[in-house]
Amino acid sequence: GIGLHLQHLAMISQKRRRQLSSLASHRRRPKSRKHSLILISAAIAGSLIVISTFLFVTTDGALNTESLLTATGTESAVNGFTNSSGGPWVIAHVVSLIKCSKQTRVTGFLDAAAVLRHSIHKNSVHSGTSKYSYKMYAIVHEDCKSHAHALDRLGYQAIIRPSPVKKEEIKGDFLRNHIEHENCCGSAEFIKLHAYNLMEHPIAVHWDMDVALFQPMDDLFDSMLYSANSVEGMLARSRLELQHPERPLPNRIDAFITRDITSSKPWEKHQGVQGGFLVARPSESNFDRYLAFIRDGNYTKGRGDGSGWHGLGYGGFQGAMAYQGAVAFFYDQISPNTAVELDICVWNQVVADVIWRGPAQMEYYGQCREYPRPGDDFEDNTPEKKRCNDCRVLPVEKVKSAHYTACKKPWECQIPRPRVPRDKREVHRLQELTNVTTCGLLFKKWFDLRHDFEDLVQGAVGIEPADRDGGYHPEYFGGSCDRAGEYHPMNPPPADFDITRMYGM
Numbered sequence: 001g002i003g004l005h006l007q008h009l010a011m012i013s014q015k016r017r018r019q020l021s022s023l024a025s026h027r028r029r030p031k032s033r034k035h036s037l038i039l040i041s042a043a044i045a046g047s048l049i050v051i052s053t054f055l056f057v058t059t060d061g062a063l064n065t066e067s068l069l070t071a072t073g074t075e076s077a078v079n080g081f082t083n084s085s086g087g088p089w090v091i092a093h094v095v096s097l098i099k100c101s102k103q104t105r106v107t108g109f110l111d112a113a114a115v116l117r118h119s120i121h122k123n124s125v126h127s128g129t130s131k132y133s134y135k136m137y138a139i140v141h142e143d144c145k146s147h148a149h150a151l152d153r154l155g156y157q158a159i160i161r162p163s164p165v166k167k168e169e170i171k172g173d174f175l176r177n178h179i180e181h182e183n184c185c186g187s188a189e190f191i192k193l194h195a196y197n198l199m200e201h202p203i204a205v206h207w208d209m210d211v212a213l214f215q216p217m218d219d220l221f222d223s224m225l226y227s228a229n230s231v232e233g234m235l236a237r238s239r240l241e242l243q244h245p246e247r248p249l250p251n252r253i254d255a256f257i258t259r260d261i262t263s264s265k266p267w268e269k270h271q272g273v274q275g276g277f278l279v280a281r282p283s284e285s286n287f288d289r290y291l292a293f294i295r296d297g298n299y300t301k302g303r304g305d306g307s308g309w310h311g312l313g314y315g316g317f318q319g320a321m322a323y324q325g326a327v328a329f330f331y332d333q334i335s336p337n338t339a340v341e342l343d344i345c346v347w348n349q350v351v352a353d354v355i356w357r358g359p360a361q362m363e364y365y366g367q368c369r370e371y372p373r374p375g376d377d378f379e380d381n382t383p384e385k386k387r388c389n390d391c392r393v394l395p396v397e398k399v400k401s402a403h404y405t406a407c408k409k410p411w412e413c414q415i416p417r418p419r420v421p422r423d424k425r426e427v428h429r430l431q432e433l434t435n436v437t438t439c440g441l442l443f444k445k446w447f448d449l450r451h452d453f454e455d456l457v458q459g460a461v462g463i464e465p466a467d468r469d470g471g472y473h474p475e476y477f478g479g480s481c482d483r484a485g486e487y488h489p490m491n492p493p494p495a496d497f498d499i500t501r502m503y504g505m
Contacts (some may be wrong), residue, residue, distance in 0.1 A: 085496035088125045088133040091221065092201040092282070093117075095137070095156070095209050096192045098185045100144035108411030111425040111490050112209045113138075113154050114445060117499075118453040119213040126505055130216040135201070139194050153492075155499040163188045164287075165294045172297025175321060182321040188292065189275075189323045196280060196287040210277030210409050211348070212446050215400040220279055223340075224253045241400070243341040246373065255280040255331060255339035259370070261388075262344075262352035262406070263318050266364045266381060268304050269371050270313045270332065271325035276403045289334055294326060309333075345391035349399045351439055352406035353432050354388050392435035397444055407439035411489070413472055413481035415439070440476040447478035454490055459504040463491050 017337055093114065117136055124130050134347070138156040140148045142165065148158035165187050170176040180186035195204040203221055222236035228251050237249055243259065256279040264271040278288075293309070302306050303316020309329040329340035356364045364378065368388035372381040381387050408414045416434050454465035466478035466488040480488045493499075 029136070062176060076285050088131055089202055089221075089225070090133045090135050090221055091217075092195070092198045092204040093120050093134050093136050094139060094192075094195045094198070094204055094206045096139040096141075096189075096206070097144050098139075098141050098188050098191060100147050108409060108487065108489065109209070110150060110154070110492060111411055111450060112409075113151055113156065115392070115449045115452055116209060116211055116213070117154055119449050121257060121503055122449070122452075123213050123216040126503060130218050132216075132218060137195075137198065137405040141188055141190050141191050143188075153495065153497045153499065159194065161191050161194050164193055164291055165190050169295050170347045171295065172299050174301050175297040175299040179408060183275075183319040183324070186322065189319075190326070192275075192278075192323055193287055193290050193459075195278070196290075197284055198282045199284060201282060204249045204280055204282050206278045206280070208403060210404045211276055211401060212404075212449060213401045214445060217279070217400075220256050220342075223249075223277075223394060224256075224281060226269075228252070235493065240340070241343040241346040243343050244373070250337045252338065253285075253340055254283075256342050256347075256350040257327065257331065257339050258342050258344045259328075260318065260324060261354050261370045262350060264369045264371075265304075265361070266356050266369055266371065266378065267361065268313065268317075269329065270308075271370065272314070272317050272319055273327045273331075274348050274350070274403070275319055275324045275327075276405070277401065278327065286330075286335065290326060290330060293329070293334065303446050343389075345389050345394045346398060346400050348401055348403045349391060349394070349442075350403045350405045350407070351392055351434050353434070355383060355432070357432055371409065392438055394438070396438060399442070402442045402445070404442070404446070406434040407442060409462065410443050410450075410477070411487045413477060413483070413485055413487045415473060415476075415484070440473065443450070443476040444478065447476075447480055449479070450490065451478055456502060457493055457497075461493060461497060463493055466490050 004033050011250070095116065120134055120136070121127060122129065125133050126448070136154070136156045137159055138148065138151045139159045139161055140151075142160055145158075145160045148160060151158060167176055167180060167187055170179065170187075183189060192206055195206045198204045202225055205217070219236045219239045222232055223240060225234065226233035228234070228237065240249075246322060258274045258277055259271040260274045261271055298310050299321060300311040300315060302308075303320075305313050307313060308315025308320055308325060310333070312333065313327045314320060314325050314332075317325070344350075344354075356367050356369050358365055367381045368383065369383075370388060372378055373387065376387065383390060404410055406416065408416050415436060416439050417436065451465065451468070454463075457463050458465055466480065468488070470479045470482040470486070470488060471478065472481040472483045472486070482488070
């Protein structure tokens with residue numbers, strides 16, 4: 001019907017949206033109210049009439065797609081509140097400060113926060129590259145509250161919180177006795193879940209600090225906020241970069257995630273999420289649902305089938321007992337068919353190998369680390385058969401956000417050379433782990449953002465940029481590294497620095 005026709009037009013070119021008006025005029029009268037709305041939207045797509053889409057919601061933020069209306073006013077409603085200003089929707093962009101040093105300043109910490117915020121600004125309505133505005137938040141663990149002021153001058157609103165789950169509240173013995181040894185932060189990492197409580201925003205994006213955004217996120221936001229049957233919704237969905245394009249998209253998208261495929265094994269059915277990136281619809285009820293199953297603590301020791309949360313295979317991988325495993329379990333089992341997996345080479349790109357190279361289970365050597373798709377056997381699960389892409393060699397201009405993990409942190413001033421391990425069985429895995437050239441080019445993008453930010457600060461308040469005469473791979477680090485491990489941090493702005501005034505917000 002017309003929905004498929006509109007999707008086809010969207011995939012060809014956005015410029016052809018003007019053709020929808022004439023297309024709709026030749027269609028027969030629709031059979032239902034839903035079809036009527038599609039034709040109405042198509043008929044006026046090329047006109048001068050401005051319409052807004054009302055999305056009425058339930059009290060916990062769930063969209064009621066049966067109540068889809070069009071309106072000619074300046075108000076629009078989504079996620080349980082009204083944007084009556086007529087201005088752009090404001091997206092919450094969130095980081096968490098979970099562990100902190102006793103030092104007054106950790107090398108690279110403020111620089112990373114500044115670069116992340118600057119990259120988001122450059123891909124917002126305030127730079128003319130997006131239709132969405134933004135607000136920065138830092139969820140700060142109560143043990144780190146003395147560090148919260150350091151982020152104030154960069155425009156982050158600090159939210160001081162304890163961990164929403166305390167170890168002694170967990171009923172299951174194994175989880176209660178082992179969670180504090182999981183990943184970096186144990187149960188404290190669950191403070192990231194407070195992003196779900198930012199109900200004054202239609203969408204919250206949680207980032208790790210070692211991330212940079214290179215392209216706008218409008219297609220993700222539009223896919224969540226517009227009806228799947230609207231022109232805007234269909235156009236946005238047709239442009240999504242998906243990890244599994246063979247899977248149908250849910251009618252309502254509540255989240256976008258990326259999986260930690262680079263740490264998984266081909267024979268394991270479930271992977272954790274990559275914890276540095278989550279796009280989610282705020283929902284206090286979802287926050288409560290997380291806390292309920294975490295406190296219940298139904299977690300089985302081990303890895304693979306029969307392990308992890310509820311014994312369903314969410315165990316043993318990095319972060320399985322903490323955030324990375326809990327978010328994966330939530331969207332797979334508690335709230336299925338509401339989250340969409342994005343292409344890990346494009347979004348939250350870590351530049352790490354996705355091919356199994358041993359040392360164990362060498363019968364899987366050369367296969368994709370992600371479990372085979374339905375209908376495939378393991379022999380089909382190879383890059384040669386297009387079942388996975390080599391993220392290490394994707395041109396950097398196609399990367400929409402980068403997460404500096406396998407590549408190392410930019411401020412560490414290190415080239416990620418292939419390692420020669422003591423255990424020779426690990427040689428293939430570690431020597432193929434990442435790609436030096438791709439990492440270097442992504443370092444350059446980070447330092448370009450940093451230097452652009454420094455130049456803006458100099459113009460606003462006269463603070464001189466740090467020296468850019470360092471000789472360590474200046475083609476990648478832009479003169480901000482003297483040698484390996486020797487970084488030139490930014491000169492901090494004054495305590496009364498107002499970043500919003502610098503940005504003209």
